[in-house]
Amino acid sequence: MTRISKTTLACAVSMTAAISATSAFSATQITVATVNNGHMIEMQKFTPEFEKAHPDIKVKWVTLEEGVLRQNVTQDIANKSGLYDVMTIGMYEAPIWGERGWLEPIDTSGSYDVQDILPSIRGGLSYDGTMYAAPFYGESSMVMYRKDLVKAAGMEINDRDSWEHIRNVAAAVNDPSKGIYGICLRGKAGWGDNMALMTTMANSFGARWFDENWKPQLESAEWKNAVSFYVDLLTKYGPPGSSSNSFNESLALFNEGKCGMWIDATIAASFVTDPKQSKVADQVGFAQSPISVTEKGANWLWAWSLGIPAATKNVEAAQTFVRWATSKEYINLVGNKNGWAAVPTGTRASTYANPKFQEAAVFADAELKAINSANPSDSTLKPSPYVGVQFAAIPEFQAIGTTAGQMVSGALAGSLTVDQALKSANTSADRQMRQAGYY
Known part of the structure; x- marks a missing residue:
């Protein structure tokens, strides 16, 4: 029987440990x-x-x-x-x-x-x-709607309907006595909450966040028209408490059958057509986002x-x-x-x-069409200096968009007029841009 010295054994153990350590730390x-x-x-x-x-x-x-x-x-x-x-x-x-x-x-x-x-x-x-x-x-955004309610009201929804038509459909299907509201939209304050939807609406009304010299444009006629339309639409035909609703709240309402229409992220399509989640899964139709004066920037x-x-x-x-x-x-x-x-x-x-x-995915074609139609480099009717559809890709925008979202949510809740909301948002944006040295 071969005898192994303690020294030899110790060396062997030491080498094995070294190899194991090397393997453990090689990744x-x-x-x-x-x-x-x-x-x-x-x-x-x-x-x-x-x-x-x-x-x-x-x-x-x-x-x-x-x-x-x-x-x-x-x-x-x-x-x-x-x-x-x-x-x-x-x-x-x-x-x-x-x-x-x-x-x-x-x-x-x-x-x-x-x-x-x-x-x-x-x-x-x-x-x-x-x-x-x-x-x-x-993702992009698009119209998701109850085909049964729209048909029963004698209405139609098609790609790129006007916002006026969307309001008419909302009025036709709105029936609060039965717990059904004409339209659900984001109202909760936030640059990625209400302002994602609001900016696409404003874009379609011909608005822009900044002019070519980076001056904020929130008091423009285009912004006032868009926000006034949005507030009136949700006040008359939206669910109670819309100023607190964002994606998740609207999703829950739609899946319960309480929204005639919902304009939001295309990612929601897989949820609203899933019978395990949605009570109206077999009645959901899709259409491209509405427009006012232009298709540019109409969906995020x-x-x-x-x-x-x-x-x-x-x-x-x-x-x-x-x-x-x-x-x-x-x-x-x-x-x-x-x-x-x-x-x-x-x-x-x-x-x-x-x-x-x-x-x-029954929504596949509509989702792809919405995504392909969005152009972050050309999202406004008038020339603008920024990249982005529902945001401006500059460091200052997060703060600017957050403040604007708070003001617009306030207008929806009735604590501010639209003019007051946009003036406050514009003043805040102007201060941010001056401090950052844009002009």
Whole structure:
């Protein structure tokens, strides 16, 4: 029997430990900050699939409520802290941060097939022709309506109806005694709440946030006409307490059969047509957003997307993850595992060309048409200096839009007149722009 000395054994143990340590630390860990919505939670469940395909990369998730996420990633990227290797951002942040050099350009080479990404989505996430965030799912806005109620009232809804026609339909189907309201729209204050809807309305009335010299235009006749129309429409034909309603509240009302029409995010279409969630699932029709004097900017555009901060020390691993999570292959993975009704939509043309998706999503054609019609680089009738449909992609807009949202919500609630609301919003915007040195 061979005898092994304690020294030899100790050396062997030491070498084994060293090899194990080397293996344990050979994988690069990336930290991904994301929002706590359904599609992102589902992506986390597929982490083992990614790590199996890329054993040299481990993924750590930081999942946050939307407001906290925005605050954390903005602070991290501005301070170049490098806490996150991948962060979930949107069309507001991507061009601003890309211009400032805060984000790595997305690697769109080879099999990624960047041309498959819908042009309006790709453009909204780019600065000077370079894409600085990759879209995970995208959305626009459109009309969702009760076909049974509209037909019973002897009315029709078609693509790009006038807002006047929409008001007439709302009046015809409005029946508060039966708990049915003509129209549901966002009223809750916020640049991403009521002002997302309000800005698309204002765009269609010919309004713009700023003129070519960055002077706020909120006291223009176009803004006054749009906000006055909106307040009158919801006051007469909307549900009680509309000034407190945003997406989730309106979704609940529509699914209960209480809204004749609802104009909101295309992402809602899969919910309102799901019999498990909606009492009126078999009666829902879709149409492109209404207009007043122009189609420009009549429906919004947004994409929750993955960006890579310039401060990361793991650029290559981060690029590998972003390319995987926003690829055609990932969409196919979700479709095959969870069903095609569950895939993230609004990003790639190949999704809409897939017969399996077309069969599962009755809203597919209307959603794609809305997304393709939105142009972040040309969203206003009069010339404007900013990129964005329902927002202006400048750092100051978040504060400006939030204040305007509070004023418009106040006008809807009746605590301010429309003129008072817009004057206050314009004064605040003017102060912000002066302080920022725009003029």
